[in-house]
Amino acid sequence: MTEVGIYRVLGGVSLAISLAVYLVVPGQVSMQPIPGTGDLVRITPATVPLACATAFAVIGVMLVASSFSRGLQRQAPDAKLIEREALPRLSFTVIMLLAYVFTMEFLGYLLATSLFLLMLNLYFGTRGATQLGIVAIVVPIAIYLFFGRVMLIPLPEGILEN
Amino acid sequence: MQYEAIIDGFWMILDWGPLAMLAAGILIGILVGSMPGLTATMAIALLVPLSYQLPALLGIPLLIGIYKGGLYGGAIPAILISTPGTGGAAATIFDGYPMAQQGKARKALQMSLVASTAGDAISDVVLFLFMAPLAMVALLFGAPEYFALFVFSLVIIAGVTGDSFLKGVFAAFLGLLVSTIGIDSVSGSSRFTFGNLNFTGGINFMTMLIGLFAVSEVLIQSEKGFRDRDRKSSDLLGAAHGENSLTWREAWGMRRVIAQSSAIGTFIGIIPGLGAPIAAFLAYTFAKRTSRNPELFGKGSLEGVAAPESANNAVNGANFLPLFAFGIPGDIIAAVMLGAFVAQGMRPGPDLFTQHAATMYALLWGMIIANAMLFLFAWFLTSLYARIVLIPKRILFPAILAIATVGSYSLNNNLFDVKAMIVFGIVGYGMKKFGIPFAPMIITALLGRSVENSLVQSYIVLEGKLMNFLSHPIAMAFFVLTGVVLLAAAIGAKRRKPGGEN
């Protein structure tokens, strides 16, 4: 995507955010003046969020407008944002990551981490029993022991719970 | 000057017990600080109860060691794996990580250590010599002054946008929006909680940083299949250690940047409520603006590592100033230490140095000695840590995710933070692809609430009349500075791109 394209997409995103905030604020944020203010200038909890929404609208418009400027148009087309071969790799990583988080409660940290690391390593080319063993067994256990026992962080136990 | 107490204190700290505690603390601090998601605050929180049971000269040096070690330790994962170990190390990633990718990991670590130690030493000496007069500086800052300082910081840092002003402003407002989520103590209202209890605390700063920097980098690396460059390990570590080691000349060449950044860090540390991240970003920004090679910043500039690291450690020593003088902690770690002091019967405040003079000076000497110890220990550790670069990326990066997950989880023992981390990871990925800078977003997310609060407080204190700002010279000075910066930026932009993008 060229810089021009980026500006336009970003401009669109900015306008979308602006709209979203304007829609959400009345339900989520109180519009009552903060105690102590209100006499000359109304400052409410909604002041800053709404200011942000307005700013995003302005920025969105300016981004799209700037995309037509000559300076930008002259720039050579950039490389692609993402290569074709990269897409499956990226998707796999993201899906694994999401699966990791959403199954952790059920499987427990140790098991989930073990599977997560194993899957990613196998997909991206790690081979050999020692390497895989370290990745899938030693690392999760080391992390679990250090954070769970030394730093006293109660990690999810999942189905291994006793 | 209480000469007798100063000398007594010196001998008091030079004992096996206190020195051992300092050393232990430093090692623990480096270890904990270098693990993403763990912070020195956690380690201190775990060990504070222990310090209650020990006599003051054993317990408190332990905490001091952890504090100092932790602040340096945070730079290690920042440089090696684009993951901030502490909030203050975030700015170090901008140049530290590229340096590691260029095979200069060890040099970056060494620079970071030199800068950190220098910054620490400078602020400790300042603390020692000028505590009384500088304490008064803290008292000059009321709500209007804070507000002006925040505005100044925001504008300055948002201005480090690289090429596109609009993208930087976009990032800034994104951070500001994120900062409004949750319950606020000053206004008493809750915003954007969507009925979900998890949102009431707002988005945790470290979660956001880890997501933005670490998770996004993993995603980016995954595109290339986590392929390592086909180079021999000696290349990765820098040819024959010559290229990868910090030279005297290089270090000496950094002296102006270090001095400037340490001054910034010390100033920020003296004023309660600010903290290391702000100091680091401000120092980075100033270093970039005053550098002879600003284009190198973000691509592996040595100055870009030296500046934030000296600043964030300088904050450390200076943070004790309002703590000792008034019992008002400069940041959360100092606050935890406050509890430790009080439990030892040493109530911070004006009579701290009259009632417990020798002990206090012993602790101050301890801080200075700790700097030397930190340097010694860490120097040898840099070679060790640098070898992490040798681990194949496909093993290293997933493991980083696993550790980052624990780190986020540990904040609230809740998977919500982990999910937030992933969301920010995706956002960070998008930002990297679109060329949107991180710094403005990070700063507004950090300062957003504080700016709002100080605005409300200023309004009340100034009785709603804007004109009353004029009676606050310090605040006005910062506003003027802000105006100057904006003007300079506008002029510079006009000159650089005639008729180009706006």
Added chain:
Amino acid sequence: MSKRLIPWSMASLLTIILAMSFGLLSGLAAADEFPSRPIKLVIPFSAGGSHDAHARAIVSVAPTYIDQPMIVVLKPGGTGAIAAQFVLNSRPDGHTLLFGAPDTNSLVNQAQNLPYGRDSFIPIAMINYSPVPIMARADAPFKTFEEFVAYAKANPGKVRYGSAGVWGIPHVPFEYLQKQLGIKLTHVPYKGGGPALQALLQGEVMITGSQVTQSLSHINAGTIRPLAVMDKTRHKALPDTPTMVELGYPDIVFYLWRGVLAPKGTPPEIVEHLEDIFQKIAEDKSFYRMIRRFGEQVIFMRGDEFGAYWSAEYEKMGALIKELKK
């Protein structure tokens, strides 16, 4: 393709088996008795305040009486609402406790209709309570409480006071004070006791309700002057400071209590067990010494007694808040 599948599936199977066996091994170590994990004591305010200090004192003495460590977890924000909801979110098995205070548990929740009330928590033990003091800058244009009232009457809105957060302490007591005395002060909210104290020292506000623990040093140095304490008897650390009762306002009495609370649903046997533990801690000699160093006393109240005290206070605060909101 087939060459890759074999190691894939075998490795996965191996991992699952090994991971489960390790999981079982670590699980074997866990005992059935309470406590089986570290106990978390959650503080609803920022570090460094009197609450934090008391909690750390508790936690440092705890190892004598229980096998598992007790750790302090700070969850500041929303005048304690964040901490309260955190504790309510966790499993009610006695391992996550709230170190509560009126701000969080009687004031802000009633004032803002938050989704938790008196019955959301089970009182385990009160450690102590301290009265709300009225601290003034030494150079303020009033040197005694009477002078303060006179000055405030003559200059409505001119005297600014700093609070530690909206609908907390000292916000509510000071608002009540204004109503009873017929004076008008200007409220400046700060984020916690530390910033409020800083504002007092800086001069931005003339009075605050800062606790003795934080202000004693400044009082000794002469920069802060205590005008009164909202109590029935004089504070041991401030023997020359009159009480509101002495000054003729017997109903302006407010206490900042500090007590351990368990989330609703915690089983009664565990509640009993916790009450025992905290009673022992409260009666511990070194604990007592630490609290005395703070300038405070140990005023222990066990479960039910604490509950009765709190219920009475809860009702009183509820009525007060309704009146203030009118």
